Amino acid sequence: MEELKSELKAKIIEALNLEEIAVEDIENDAPLFGDGLGLDSIDALELTVLLDKDYGIKVTDPKVGKTIFQSIDTLAHYISENRTK
Amino acid sequence: MNNAIAVTGMGMITAIGDDVAQNYHSLLRKQHGIKPLQHIAGKHQAGTLVGEVPWTNQELVEKLGTTVPKYSSRTSLLAAIAAKEALTQAAITDLGNIPVIMGTSVAGMDIFEQYFPHLNGDRTLIQRRDVGDSASALSKLLGGNGFATAISTACSSAANAISFGARLLLSGRAERVLVGGSDALSRFTINGFDSLMLLSDKPNRPFDRNRNGLNLGEGAGFLVLESAKALEKIPKPILGYLTGFANANDAFHQTATSDSGEGAYLAMKEALTISRLAPDAIDYINAHGTATENNDRTEAIAIQRIFGDNVPSFSSTKAYTGHTLGAAAGIEAIYALLAIQHQLAFANLRFETAMEQPALQPVTDHRSSSIKHVLSNSFGFGGNCSTLIFSDAESLY
Amino acid sequence: MQKVYINGSSVAVINSAQLDTTERWIKINLPKIDSELVPPAATRRMSKAVKMGIICGMEAMRQADCPNPDGILVGTGKGCLVDSDKFLKAIIEQKEDFLSPTAFIQSTHNTVAGQIALLTKNSGYNMTYSQGRISFESAALDAYIQLTMNEHISLLVGAVDELSDISIEINNAIDRDQINDTNDIQTEGAGFFVFSNQKDSHTLGELKDIDIYRNTADHSSEKQIGEFLKKNQLTINQIDTIIYSSTTVEAPFSTGSPILEKINKIKYNSQTGIFDTDIVFAFDLALKRLNDQTFSTSISLNEGKIQHDRNILICNFGEQNSLMLLSRC
Numbered sequence: 001m002e003e004l005k006s007e008l009k010a011k012i013i014e015a016l017n018l019e020e021i022a023v024e025d026i027e028n029d030a031p032l033f034g035d036g037l038g039l040d041s042i043d044a045l046e047l048t049v050l051l052d053k054d055y056g057i058k059v060t061d062p063k064v065g066k067t068i069f070q071s072i073d074t075l076a077h078y079i080s081e082n083r084t085k
Numbered sequence: 086m087n088n089a090i091a092v093t094g095m096g097m098i099t100a101i102g103d104d105v106a107q108n109y110h111s112l113l114r115k116q117h118g119i120k121p122l123q124h125i126a127g128k129h130q131a132g133t134l135v136g137e138v139p140w141t142n143q144e145l146v147e148k149l150g151t152t153v154p155k156y157s158s159r160t161s162l163l164a165a166i167a168a169k170e171a172l173t174q175a176a177i178t179d180l181g182n183i184p185v186i187m188g189t190s191v192a193g194m195d196i197f198e199q200y201f202p203h204l205n206g207d208r209t210l211i212q213r214r215d216v217g218d219s220a221s222a223l224s225k226l227l228g229g230n231g232f233a234t235a236i237s238t239a240c241s242s243a244a245n246a247i248s249f250g251a252r253l254l255l256s257g258r259a260e261r262v263l264v265g266g267s268d269a270l271s272r273f274t275i276n277g278f279d280s281l282m283l284l285s286d287k288p289n290r291p292f293d294r295n296r297n298g299l300n301l302g303e304g305a306g307f308l309v310l311e312s313a314k315a316l317e318k319i320p321k322p323i324l325g326y327l328t329g330f331a332n333a334n335d336a337f338h339q340t341a342t343s344d345s346g347e348g349a350y351l352a353m354k355e356a357l358t359i360s361r362l363a364p365d366a367i368d369y370i371n372a373h374g375t376a377t378e379n380n381d382r383t384e385a386i387a388i389q390r391i392f393g394d395n396v397p398s399f400s401s402t403k404a405y406t407g408h409t410l411g412a413a414a415g416i417e418a419i420y421a422l423l424a425i426q427h428q429l430a431f432a433n434l435r436f437e438t439a440m441e442q443p444a445l446q447p448v449t450d451h452r453s454s455s456i457k458h459v460l461s462n463s464f465g466f467g468g469n470c471s472t473l474i475f476s477d478a479e480s481l482y
Numbered sequence: 483m484q485k486v487y488i489n490g491s492s493v494a495v496i497n498s499a500q501l502d503t504t505e506r507w508i509k510i511n512l513p514k515i516d517s518e519l520v521p522p523a524a525t526r527r528m529s530k531a532v533k534m535g536i537i538c539g540m541e542a543m544r545q546a547d548c549p550n551p552d553g554i555l556v557g558t559g560k561g562c563l564v565d566s567d568k569f570l571k572a573i574i575e576q577k578e579d580f581l582s583p584t585a586f587i588q589s590t591h592n593t594v595a596g597q598i599a600l601l602t603k604n605s606g607y608n609m610t611y612s613q614g615r616i617s618f619e620s621a622a623l624d625a626y627i628q629l630t631m632n633e634h635i636s637l638l639v640g641a642v643d644e645l646s647d648i649s650i651e652i653n654n655a656i657d658r659d660q661i662n663d664t665n666d667i668q669t670e671g672a673g674f675f676v677f678s679n680q681k682d683s684h685t686l687g688e689l690k691d692i693d694i695y696r697n698t699a700d701h702s703s704e705k706q707i708g709e710f711l712k713k714n715q716l717t718i719n720q721i722d723t724i725i726y727s728s729t730t731v732e733a734p735f736s737t738g739s740p741i742l743e744k745i746n747k748i749k750y751n752s753q754t755g756i757f758d759t760d761i762v763f764a765f766d767l768a769l770k771r772l773n774d775q776t777f778s779t780s781i782s783l784n785e786g787k788i789q790h791d792r793n794i795l796i797c798n799f800g801e802q803n804s805l806m807l808l809s810r811c
Contacts, residue, residue, distance in 0.1 A: 015582075017526040038523045041341060045282060045583045053580040062282060128578040182696075190590065192612075194570075201570055202648070206656050211649075215560060216591060216612035221801060232694045232802065234613040234620040237561065237591035245609060249624055256627045276573050277586035334554075334599045334608040339587055351605055466587065467596025469608055 005076045015050050016043050028072045036071075044069060056084035087313050090251050090327040092475070094177070094309030095419045096170025096265075098163055099406045100136035100302055103148070104170050109423050112431050113451070117405040119288040119300050122270070129275050134288060136302025136407025137270060138163065153226065156200075156209050158193035159269035159303075161222045163412075167305035168227060168263055175309035176321055177261070182231030184259050185224040186250045188242025188266030189235055190411040192216040195271040219267070227263075237411070239465030240373070241332070242266050243306065244414035244473050248330040250310050260315035265307030265415035274410065275301055281340065283377055289408075291374035291401035292381045292447050294438040299375040302407025306415030325422045328458070329360030329474030340466050341379050346387030348470035349373075349462065353391050356460065356472035367397050367474070368456040369430040371417045372447070373464045374401020375408050384462065385445045398454070400433035400447045414463035414471065421459040421475045428456050486629045487811065489636075489684040490546030490676035492538040493766040495754045496669045507650050508669045508755055512537065520601060527584055528597065529564045531644040534672035535594035536601065539638055543602075546676035546684045552634035553607030554595050555625050557617030557641035559758020560649075561591035567648035594642055607634065615729065617641055618673070618759045619694055619804040626692050629679045640674030641759035669755030673762025681811060686769040690714055690793075690807040703734040703803060704742070707795070710805050716793060718742065723771060725764040726797040727751055733799050761798050768794040768808045 009023040012032075016039065030036045033044070044065050051057045051068075057079065059065050068078045097104065100118025101111035111118070118136045122129050138145075145162040146153055149169070153162065164187060172180065193213030197204075204210040212218050220235035236245045243266025250264035268274075278284050278301060285298030310327060333355060335348025342348065357364060373384055381401075388396055402420050403409075409416055424430060433447035457477040464470045496510050512533055515525050520536060528536070535556065543549055565588035572581055587593075592610035599608050607628070611620035618641035625637045645668065677689065691714050695706050711718060723746045726733060733749075734742065754763045771791045796806040 019526055020522045040338070042339070042527075042584055042587060045280065048282075049280070049580050049582060060282075198570060198573070201574060202652050202655075204652060204656065208656060211653070211656075215614060217559065217614035217617065220613060230696050230698045232696070234611055234616070234694075236610065237612045238595075238608070238610050239590050239592060249609075252624065252627045252631075256631060258627070272573055272578070273570060276578050276581055277569065277583075277589075280581040280583040280586055332607050332609065334596070334605050336599045336603050336605050339593070339596060339600070347605065465592070466590050467592045467608070468599060469592060469596065 001076055001080065004080060005072050008072055008076055011050060011054065015046050026072060030071060032069055032071055054085065055079050057082045088255060089313050090254055091311050091316060092308050092324045092327060092422060093311050093321050094171035094175030095324060095422060096167040096174065097304065097306040097416055097419050098138055098166045099304035099409065099416055100138055101405050105419060112405060115432060115434060117288065117434055119407055125270060125272055127272055133275060133284065134300045135270055136300060136409065138303055151226065154222065156196050156213050157222065158196040158213055158219065160189055160191050160193060160195060160267050161219055161226070163269055163303065163305040164219065164223045164267035165226045167265065167267065168223060168307040171263065171307040171309050172227065177309065180224070180227045180229035180263070183229060184231050184250065184253055184262045185220060185229060185233040186246040186262060186264045187220040187223055187235045188246035188411045188415065189216060189219050189268055190237055190239050190242055191268045191271050191274055192219040194273045195269040198272050238469040239467060240408070240410055240413055241463040241465035241469045241471040242411035242414070244463040244471035245332060247308065247327065247414065247418060247473060248332065248471070251327055251330055254310060254312040261309060261311045263307060263309055265305065266412040267305035268303055268409055268411040270301060270303040285376065288435060289376035289404055290435040291372070291376040291404055291433055292385065292440065292445065293436050294440050296376040296378065296381060299377055299403070300407040302409040304406060304409045304412050304416055306412055306419050308415070308418060323478040325425050325478055326476045327473065328476040329356035329362065331355035331359060332469070332471045335468030335470055337468060342383040342464065344383060346383040346390065348468050349384055349387035349464060350390050352470040352472040353387065353460065353462070356474050360474045362458055362474065364392050365395055366458050367460045368454065369424050369459045370397055370399035371421050371459060371461040372399050372401045373462040374403055376403065380464065382440060384464070385440065385443045388445065389443050396445060398430040398448045398452055400431050402431055404434035414461065414473065417461050417463065418473055418475065421461045424459050425456050425475060425477050429453055430456065483630045484632050484679035486626050486689040487678050487681045487685045488675050488687050488689060488769060489548065489678050489682065490542035491686055491766050491769050492541035492545065493671065493673035493762055494534050494538050495671040495763050498753045501667055501755060506667060507645055508667055509645055510670050524601065527588060529562050529588055529644060530670065531558070531562050531642050532594050532597050535598060535640065535642045538672045538674040539598045539640055542674040542676050543638060546678070548636050548676050548678070550602065550604060551606065551636040551638045551676060554598050554604060554638045555609045555621040556595040557611045557621040557759055558591060558594065559612065559614050559617050559643050561612055562589050562593050563644055563646040563649055565589040567646045571648055615758050615798060615800045616694055616802050616804050618761050619692060619798065619806065623692050623694060625677045626689060629677055632679065635680060636676060636678040638674060639677050640672065641762050642672035643670055643757040643759050645670045667755040668757065670757050671754060671760060671763065673766055675765065685811050687772040688809045688811050690809050693805045694802055696802050703799060707805060714807055721745055721793050721795050722791040723748060724795045724797060725750055725768055726799065727761060727764065728799040761796070764796045765806070768796055772808060772810045
């Protein structure tokens, strides 16, 4: 799971162009949206694409996305349960 | 009355008709044009619901009845057909140096994407992609030799084109202008809106609690606007007046509107100020009403802020045509004028349940009533909010 | 009718030293945007076009001491080309799967104007014109009309165009198959100005008039220039300098007009390379000359001594033509 979490952090930094941020800067349980990393609705869509492309998980309901993307922990958990790639 | 901006010609082509008369009859019969995509190959063909003009490019060229330049874009062909109808109605046989102001977001992307990236080794396609090429192409196709320019502000483009045309008249720099917008469907925009998860898998339901997104559409809508001075020289029937126009920015987010509908509110407020009409003078609103969760809710909030307890009849005609992007405001300007002409507020199709908050209800059946002043909204990405107000030819302040 | 003053001016073009090359495409080196000015969360998505627009737009507003103009008008020939190319390429290569919404959103032409509004929380008039080489002039004309009719007091008006690697590749591929004898260097850049109907200590010049027209058989550029000046109660002798660009058509000066021949003329593209809205450089150069400023990196543009220019005519000859008259205040 730890490996997946590091992998996710690196992918998020790349996909969302978070130039100023390193993998070490992202806490596992810190909120990704709103205050934490300050991601927004466009980033949520990008993460949805990432989930599909890299892990074969299709999220079609934006509301479901909200719960999955709360933190690295929730995201990693969801992926490990649902991945098809 | 010196500053009156008269509409003397209208022309259009959409999924529900090849000209104004056909569009009106479809509206009357509540016949929408939302169907699975036909003419663009790929993932969305035969699946994604759109408001498509049913003709191929070749058929559009035949309808136009003139030869067209190599690799003419569908956007240009639709524009030319609509513009021609408007000019004919305004009895203008020679476009001459009449300025052409065109709103578009797709422009020639529809043809460019077909040949990308090799482009048949032809530079013409690079030129076609340019938004500006659409406006010059339109002017030239119609035999014009005047100033032509294009405005590209996403879904409010045509409203802004109409407004700039009005300014050219008000400043005395022109006496007549040809204004409006055109957009063809393209892989680029269909996939773009799909990536934003804004498309509905069903025919769109503006303002309904259970709406789940928009259907893209294509088409063109053009008007001829003339100044009082021009009409003194050559009198002709006046279809209505453009009495208000405004643009404001929501400045909240690139694609979503603020919860208070601030940009929409400011645009409507300013348009009313310019028209010197009180809110209760508005008889009908042709809403932007794309049927996305965000737009309809925030537009309704803005409407409530302006009209309070006296919200006039309102509906979104995108239920018939789909969301025609850069052409929308041009097409819907004509529907506003038709509403005045026929004293009819058009039904908002497929509405069943009002939103929870605000619980506004559009007209669900065509409503006959006295319609003198119509307000039309068009809101685009980048927080770009535009409002136009059209008034009866008889009822000028 | 109100007058229109220019109270702030900021352009970003390539360093003219970069033009000393055999390359056909030269990109601009942009400074990093101050994170105090724009948070990294915002800049991370921005293409060069947006960054140039923000840097120049905010600098022009700072110069004019006008942090909240009544509106923002932008001209762009090719729009946000990088993101547009990126999205299109992805559609083709990925067969319409796994498409990034960011590129699509950023590709709309009004992204620059929208982003400036977002950052400065400007809820005013917001417009984007895209008409090739007269994109800036279209925006400027709109602003000019609004200010002279006193609809607004101040407006930020600018233009921007960026290069895109994908488009460069496509262009090069076509040129390999065709003989292309143009040796124009293609570049990118931006220019933003604060237009106002209030004259103050920041005022750099007055935009007396602007016109956009098409060349026709019975309406030549020479005739149009004559009429334009007459309308503004000026004779050609009162024009001190003509700054011009000429792409698809022969500039009328070369047809041996004796009067036009005498005037100090500057063809500015040798300092900027070509991009659709490079006319912004001419606009800025005119303002510098009206304030007796030299242009630091090029001797040729300071040719013919400081003339204390009072009236400068800017001409843009191409598919459509524009004339702008800037005068000393």
